[in-house]
Amino acid sequence: MKVTALEEYGLRCMLRLARSSGHGSVTLPEFASGEGVSIPYAGKLLTILKKARLVKAARGRHGGYELTRLAGQISLKEILDSLGNPVFSSSHCAKYSGENEICVHTDNCTIRSVWRGFEGFIGDVLEKVSLADLAEGKMEIFHELKVEKKTNAR
Amino acid sequence: MKVTALEEYGLRCMLRLARSSGHGSVTLPEFASGEGVSIPYAGKLLTILKKARLVKAARGRHGGYELTRLAGQISLKEILDSLGNPVFSSSHCAKYSGENEICVHTDNCTIRSVWRGFEGFIGDVLEKVSLADLAEGKMEIFHELKVEKKTNAR
DNA sequence: CGAATACTATACACAAAAGTAAAGATTTAT
DNA sequence: ATAAATCTTTACTTTTGTGTATAGTATTCG
Numbered sequence: 001m002k003v004t005a006l007e008e009y010g011l012r013c014m015l016r017l018a019r020s021s022g023h024g025s026v027t028l029p030e031f032a033s034g035e036g037v038s039i040p041y042a043g044k045l046l047t048i049l050k051k052a053r054l055v056k057a058a059r060g061r062h063g064g065y066e067l068t069r070l071a072g073q074i075s076l077k078e079i080l081d082s083l084g085n086p087v088f089s090s091s092h093c094a095k096y097s098g099e100n101e102i103c104v105h106t107d108n109c110t111i112r113s114v115w116r117g118f119e120g121f122i123g124d125v126l127e128k129v130s131l132a133d134l135a136e137g138k139m140e141i142f143h144e145l146k147v148e149k150k151t152n153a154r
Numbered sequence: 155m156k157v158t159a160l161e162e163y164g165l166r167c168m169l170r171l172a173r174s175s176g177h178g179s180v181t182l183p184e185f186a187s188g189e190g191v192s193i194p195y196a197g198k199l200l201t202i203l204k205k206a207r208l209v210k211a212a213r214g215r216h217g218g219y220e221l222t223r224l225a226g227q228i229s230l231k232e233i234l235d236s237l238g239n240p241v242f243s244s245s246h247c248a249k250y251s252g253e254n255e256i257c258v259h260t261d262n263c264t265i266r267s268v269w270r271g272f273e274g275f276i277g278d279v280l281e282k283v284s285l286a287d288l289a290e291g292k293m294e295i296f297h298e299l300k301v302e303k304k305t306n307a308r
Numbered sequence: 309c310g311a312a313t314a315c316t317a318t319a320c321a322c323a324a325a326a327g328t329a330a331a332g333a334t335t336t337a338t
Numbered sequence: 339a340t341a342a343a344t345c346t347t348t349a350c351t352t353t354t355g356t357g358t359a360t361a362g363t364a365t366t367c368g
Binding site: 001002007 | 158162166230238239240265279
């Protein structure tokens with residue numbers, strides 16, 4: 001389970017925008033030098049975020065990017081979903097069907113339930129963390145989330 | 155955030171072993187035909203699991219693979235950790251440092267805290283789910299885990 | 309022993325993701 | 339208008355991950 005490069009750099013750009021909120025927009029050269037990537041690559045990242053309607057762009061002399069909403073109203077889930085694949089997508093079984101036409105586990109597909117249940121759980125967590133929480137370095141947020149198993153393992 | 159092929163097929167093999175537990179060992183040809191992959195690829199998967207000491211192998215006529223422990227004593231976290239990269243590894247910052255020598259966020263590295271906190275949280279969850287839970291299709295396990303935010307978003 | 313069965317290891321072909329290059333389109337200031 | 343600054347798009351190269359092919363080693367059975 002890997003964090004993709006798009007998720008990594010994309011989230012960084014969102015954090016940068018959250019911090020600059022109120023101090024004008026951020027340009028691609030600023031993203032690029034700030035994160036140590038090329039300008040076209042920064043452009044690719046911001047284009048993705050723009051298509052997800054998380055940021056808006058302005059061209060020309062005083063152009064640049066801004067958040068479309070307040071950082072407190074953008075969840076970590078929205079950001080990651082726009083940048084990468086969800087843990088379990090509808091195409092999952094088709095992708096990992098091996099050399100068979102359809103998934104060999106069509107009936108009683110335990111593995112599918114695993115990923116689906118897991119993704120739902122992760123989604124619940126990521127939805128409860130906002131970009132503002134992250135920008136302010138409030139990482140205790142994860143520790144404040146409680147995980148408890150009601151039933152005992154056998 | 156993507157589930158890798160190794161994680162997908164590797165977990166499937168572990169599930170198969172959990173179900174065959176007590177009914178003798180499982181051979182590579184059995185894994186291969188059961189999951190729709192080639193025999194050498196099944197071998198690659200089981201070799202990884204073997205190096206992680208999750209399974210043991212026997213050669214020769216009546217050879218095959220078995221779990222080294224009871225399915226109830228193997229956590230989902232152990233399995234996924236052995237097959238793929240953790241969400242946040244120690245090499246993370248070195249990997250995503252862009253064209254700079256070191257991570258541009260050495261001081262006040264918010265992004266690092268995000269992934270670290272997130273990984274810790276996921277780890278807590280995956281640790282509480284055992285291979286036996288999965289093999290028995292007890293997927294309610296994820297729904298039985300509670301997620302609550304103590305503080306309010308601003 | 310020798311043949312069959314099964315695991316093991318190395319090297320290779322293919323596909324997807326990461327990141328770059330180059331040319332184009334839009335806005336603003338002069 | 340023109341030039342400078344900025345976003346946008348397409349195509350390309352490099353790297354990484356996926357899966358296969360091939361040859362080798364160990365064990366059992368007749």
